[in-house]
Amino acid sequence: MIYEKHNEPILSRAKFLSRMALHGTFAVGILILSLLIGIVGYHFTENLSWIDALLNACMLLGGMGPVNPIQTIAGKLFASFYALFSGMVFLVAVGVLFTPLFHRFLHHFHLGLDEEGS
Numbered sequence: 001m002i003y004e005k006h007n008e009p010i011l012s013r014a015k016f017l018s019r020m021a022l023h024g025t026f027a028v029g030i031l032i033l034s035l036l037i038g039i040v041g042y043h044f045t046e047n048l049s050w051i052d053a054l055l056n057a058c059m060l061l062g063g064m065g066p067v068n069p070i071q072t073i074a075g076k077l078f079a080s081f082y083a084l085f086s087g088m089v090f091l092v093a094v095g096v097l098f099t100p101l102f103h104r105f106l107h108h109f110h111l112g113l114d115e116e117g118s
Contacts, residue, residue, distance in 0.1 A: 002019075003103055004107065010104065010108065011104070016100065016104060019100045020101075023100050024097060026096055027094075027096045027097045030089060030092060030096065031061070031089065034061060034085070034086065034089045035058065037085075038053070038058075038060060038061060038082055039053045039054050040053075041053075041057070042056045042057055042066075042075070042078070042079075045074040045075040045077075045078040046068065046071060046072060046074075046075040046078075047072075048068060052067075052068060055068075057082075060082060060083055060086050061086045061089070061090075063087075063090070066079055
């Protein structure tokens with residue numbers, strides 16, 4: 001199990017920071033994989049150069065919208081699904097990143113309740 005149980009002591013600061021780094025690496029990996037999907041999708045559906053595909057994928061993944069006008073039906077379908085996918089990826093990445101903080105907060109809170117109850 002990656003997290004300590006409610007009856008175990010809270011992690012040291014060093015181990016907590018290590019956990020945060022692991023979660024941050026995983027969140028960045030999710031974003032990079034999502035960005036690669038967008039780059040390939042824009043490159044092949046809209047025949048954009050790799051750098052323009054990167055720009056469009058970054059802008060859409062960042063919530064800004066595409067830069068180049070979308071010309072093809074395949075490109076419009078891809079951009080539609082990629083926009084929905086990007087919104088979900090953002091939520092998942094934030095969730096992965098903040099999970100250790102939330103767990104630590106709840107663990108502190110639970111330890112405080114245990115001390116009051118004893």
